[in-house]
Amino acid sequence: MNPDIYTRRESEARSYCRSFPTSFVKASGSILTDEKGTDYIDFLAGCSSLNYGHNDPDMKAALIEHISNDGVTHGLDMHTEQKEAFLTAFEDIILKPRGMDHKVMMVGPTGTNAVEAAMKLARKTTGRHNIVAFTNGFHGMTMGALAATGNAGKRNGGAMPLQGVTHLPYDGAMGPDVNTLDQIEFMLENPSSGLDAPAAFLVEPVQGEGGLNAASAEWLRGIAALAKKNGALLILDDIQAGIGRTGTFFSFEEMGIEPDMVPMAKSLSGMGLPFAALLLKPELDVWKPAEHNGTFRGNTHAFVTARVALEKFWKDDSFQTELKSKARTIEMGLTSIADMVDGARLKGRGLMRGVDVGSGDLAEKICAEAFKRGLIIETSGAHDEVVKVLAPLTTTEEQFEKGFEILRDATRAALTENNQIAAE
Amino acid sequence: MNPDIYTRRESEARSYCRSFPTSFVKASGSILTDEKGTDYIDFLAGCSSLNYGHNDPDMKAALIEHISNDGVTHGLDMHTEQKEAFLTAFEDIILKPRGMDHKVMMVGPTGTNAVEAAMKLARKTTGRHNIVAFTNGFHGMTMGALAATGNAGKRNGGAMPLQGVTHLPYDGAMGPDVNTLDQIEFMLENPSSGLDAPAAFLVEPVQGEGGLNAASAEWLRGIAALAKKNGALLILDDIQAGIGRTGTFFSFEEMGIEPDMVPMAKSLSGMGLPFAALLLKPELDVWKPAEHNGTFRGNTHAFVTARVALEKFWKDDSFQTELKSKARTIEMGLTSIADMVDGARLKGRGLMRGVDVGSGDLAEKICAEAFKRGLIIETSGAHDEVVKVLAPLTTTEEQFEKGFEILRDATRAALTENNQIAAE
């Protein structure tokens, strides 16, 4: 690696490369390999964009075949064999069995674009401008979605007032004793609260960036009920928590809620290719042609791999069954970490888990020590205080075992280091 | 094709598929082939995202090799062999020979994301909120970039007031007799004009969506001078006009202007893969790590193909020389169309050309007739009044010849149809 090219030519905005200072040359399943031939277990999975692991052989094969055959690479939003096949698979394998009648809007291939489309459509269909988002929520970096993102550092990047969003406390945000639904209801019911009638509630069922906060089904049903009562739409941002991450395809399955819109991205393509979509109830589909568009909407390569992913992993419930078992593995692994750190507590749900170690400083040290030992893992939370496991869902039991062993070693090393500092 | 799947499951926002109602299965060079085996000459090129044509064999080969070798598909913004190679090639082949010291910011893989990053950075570095954009400008669909987009239909899609942008008239917007620099200067120099001091001027050297309006070098130098004088940055949006489209790699080369930032996307990957970047002067690079980020920033597949594209087409000036000749071919072809339509006039520059046929109705009929005859071509302009040629730059002389022949036939048919309607 020639690190100079990065300092010389890549913007200071680059970030993950700072935590993982090596150059990767290969990636397969849950293993990343760097230029020195070192293997790393990947507990980050492209921030949940690689739920099926790196370079799944079936997706690879299908994509190589598509390219070899001169299949369309870029087709704007014209009809292609691949788009038809994807839509058909998505309808048959995902929507129908779940009783969902949503339509699919092909947006620019990023999560933020799907969120922007949802926000625009919510405003357009309700004639209201305000959207309620939640503390610690993360929805993207473009100005519309950034307004709904809680993180102060990200918000300040906008360098001008953000508008059109009211932030209310997420489930559990003020501790277990405060039911934040009460506060939300109070703001909605009091006609002098200053809360403008919301076009929508925009909520992540599990907050990935915000610290792996998992909303309870009861709370989400409460939000759904408040939305309905107040003439607002329910937008469930499933960008990070969807596609099996919590154990089911959508993170909100079996919760008894029916979202009006679902922004999707990250693992939607299956192979880590840029791809995003917005699911929307048919009655909301008032878009005029190209009223919201984007050159790369509907990535054809991603149609190919996404279809393979649906057919391979979701046609029956074997994968989902497997996920339950892996979720327990992760819980046990993280419990072993939590047991080592005073006051630590588990966060998250399904295979989207973490351990709050009490401080960003410690969490960062743990991750740094883990990297030295061959594990790629990152922090999350408003203070970066959560060590977050977002391993590929296809990670084997052996890999989990090894990964958590490294994580324990890393935690031990980080605690020792902290103690030494404290002793000095 | 099963069109039902689209009406049943794809959002009404879909658009190009309405103009080209068939299903494509293959794409190579300048030819798209549909499921019936019909070949279409492509004069749209993914709205200039396929400047090197579909599935360039060298890019294909490199990409297939990369995938076959389990090269990284999704690496967030970690270092990879492919990123390093791309940055090095971009530095050596593009930046250095042009005396540019810009850094590259990897943004989400869409043009709008690059524009949003530029707008945020301009505000952040100047402490000013206002950005001057131009009539008929198009910069994207997310709320920040949408504010800079002129089109009323697109703007209304935002469904709430857009903010932070003042729109001033583009070069030639009010006809050849009005020098719009005077108006712009007046607004800037008059301290009571109501124009808030601009953080930046955001301008397309050629307006792709706005009607193929090409700014003169003199006008752009005037804007650059006004920016400098008023403490504002110059952002040249080269998303559609860049990567050879006007005959040089950047559309602003040889104009004597040095932009502070250059949003790039569309043909940057070379093969039509989602990829975008923001070039920025080093002194502006005050981003904190991840202050603006995005899961799909730095598409590794695109690094591979983009590097091949740079090495294949831009290492010496043979390609650029070829473009000059093709630009003349296009001009001649479009002149033959313009000669058929009363009052028609040529628009654009280089290989980003069109003919204003006076009405959107006629332009749309011409495009529809062309499609029937095997040519994919679209309109542009505030009233869709321009028949726009954005053929792959690699289109052969024979293909151009055939394409323009079809276009002449289509124009004739559309005019006949119009005359018949008029006669009735």
Added chain:
Amino acid sequence: MNPDIYTRRESEARSYCRSFPTSFVKASGSILTDEKGTDYIDFLAGCSSLNYGHNDPDMKAALIEHISNDGVTHGLDMHTEQKEAFLTAFEDIILKPRGMDHKVMMVGPTGTNAVEAAMKLARKTTGRHNIVAFTNGFHGMTMGALAATGNAGKRNGGAMPLQGVTHLPYDGAMGPDVNTLDQIEFMLENPSSGLDAPAAFLVEPVQGEGGLNAASAEWLRGIAALAKKNGALLILDDIQAGIGRTGTFFSFEEMGIEPDMVPMAKSLSGMGLPFAALLLKPELDVWKPAEHNGTFRGNTHAFVTARVALEKFWKDDSFQTELKSKARTIEMGLTSIADMVDGARLKGRGLMRGVDVGSGDLAEKICAEAFKRGLIIETSGAHDEVVKVLAPLTTTEEQFEKGFEILRDATRAALTENNQIAAE
């Protein structure tokens, strides 16, 4: 009275005249007299703009003398004998004895103008745009102040999104068991809450329009402490609660808080003349000349009467002592009303009191019945559920006695009416 002139020529925005459908010809002390010679006891006092009653004889005399002598009526913000005398009296009688070093900014003669000036200055001096206001707060109708006003009906009048303000729950807003300081602190301390760092907290010590909600000293000290800790200013809007209304000149005296800015209006002139001012800490006084101005800033007639008011009522503490006794009278009077209505409870503080009768319907009936019997009284609160007493502070014990007698009769009548409706 010719009511036609009003329906024909006055805007539908008119309001109080609908509750009190007669035409007034005379006003003295606490008595308004209509054209038929009917006397009304005034328990509204121009919404607390007539704290010293109507046409105080000393103010009248001074004003008549001033006019007779051709004293300046309108002097923009030039120096006049009257302005000097007012400022001197305000310094000697109000500021110095209270240890306040605030400066006085002459703003346009309305409360909203004083609030707008305060909001602008808070943003200007802190470089932050966000201002925290509170549920049920009322600060004015112009777009800056309206953003800080909670009432949905008023807000909708703006007919576009209001910006720059976050609304958080006022003291007691969620019932006695919830300490809203916790929620406010949570939003401030969590860097991912989505609350942009506030330039200021804008708060009414007692919310006049919002339902006579009185913040506790402890809560206000908590807000003051949070403001200080977070680099935000404290703006205490004393427009309705100030000038003796709560028993002291300022409503926040003896609370141990030192506001950075205090918007004042309503009873500031003493006689009901349009007059407003903003008190601001000297270190905040960074205004450039006329940076915020207004043709009628510094009403000279009001300088005359305001000075008389200060000298007559605030030179020693006899008036303040008297207010304590009257506050008790009001409390007893309202208690007698509350005793008549199931679940009713007293609201407010000092001489700014009311009784929440549980529904806007009942409260309005009570006020309508009171008017029939010779008492002018209005409702307040998000649902107009509070019968509000804002009698002149100079109301005599007899007048209070008579007023409350009417109010009891009116309540009885309203309850009877309600019962009859219920029985039907």
Added chain:
Amino acid sequence: MNPDIYTRRESEARSYCRSFPTSFVKASGSILTDEKGTDYIDFLAGCSSLNYGHNDPDMKAALIEHISNDGVTHGLDMHTEQKEAFLTAFEDIILKPRGMDHKVMMVGPTGTNAVEAAMKLARKTTGRHNIVAFTNGFHGMTMGALAATGNAGKRNGGAMPLQGVTHLPYDGAMGPDVNTLDQIEFMLENPSSGLDAPAAFLVEPVQGEGGLNAASAEWLRGIAALAKKNGALLILDDIQAGIGRTGTFFSFEEMGIEPDMVPMAKSLSGMGLPFAALLLKPELDVWKPAEHNGTFRGNTHAFVTARVALEKFWKDDSFQTELKSKARTIEMGLTSIADMVDGARLKGRGLMRGVDVGSGDLAEKICAEAFKRGLIIETSGAHDEVVKVLAPLTTTEEQFEKGFEILRDATRAALTENNQIAAE
């Protein structure tokens, strides 16, 4: 005078007192008298708030009588004898003879409040947010009106982005050779101009603060036609130019335009008392009661004096005839100044006139020299380059003669001073 009280206790925002550093004790007709007994001819007239001069004897007498009789001083918006009399007089003397069917909305007693009400109503009735205002326009200091004000210094006082207004060039703004209607029409007709469909055009027939720029009748008719064609309302801000200032009661009379709304303030009360109103077409009067309100709306003292003013000056056309002759006097006086200064040119219309002396520096020197000689006069314009005459309309020929004599002396002194500086 004790100047310390001002530096110690009045905000730095104070302004006119800096140009006229004395303390005034008396004011009658066109004469202000200071504490030393010096008389000043008033060519400023409270920025056109004293069109009938200071302390008109009939208005004084009526006001004293009203106060003496305990007439209502502050009546919120309840019916009073005085309001009825004012409305009746306004209908009979002003509206009916001019064929106007407008209703009167009593707003807070400042111009900015009337403008805010108009902007809100325009947005409410059209469902559009954007309002077109003009370069050099001045409409007030509260956040809604400030957005429509052009002056950069004033705008920056808002300390956050202002929204909802697009500024286009006023008549003549770019010199006599450019018809700015063309630019405005271009922005409106081009659906990709970026100009959001306007709710209203907000325009001053003569720009008082902006440099006494008088729009031609033709241009205003053009704006009216564009408004009509584009579904926008026409708001003529007559706050400074109205009430006889241009020679007729409204400044737009005899121009063939019918404004939808007319904000009025300044000289509306006749005597310089705070008073404002919004005239609005009956079909626009969709306000709900108190949807826009304000404690001091409908100043009863001002009703008294305003009625006297209407009856005294506007019942027949003798006053208006007189104004024509005085307009000529002013024109001759200012021509004599213009003749002394190279390149100077007359500005304005009627009795709202000035001379552009080419630089703010010279204009300020002239005004300072005039004050030394007993004349109160101010500058105007984006660069303060206009010496502005806003004398009371009741100024006698002798007073005008004497005033202009002083002005000529002052100009001579200022020019001499400038020449001396240049020589050094």
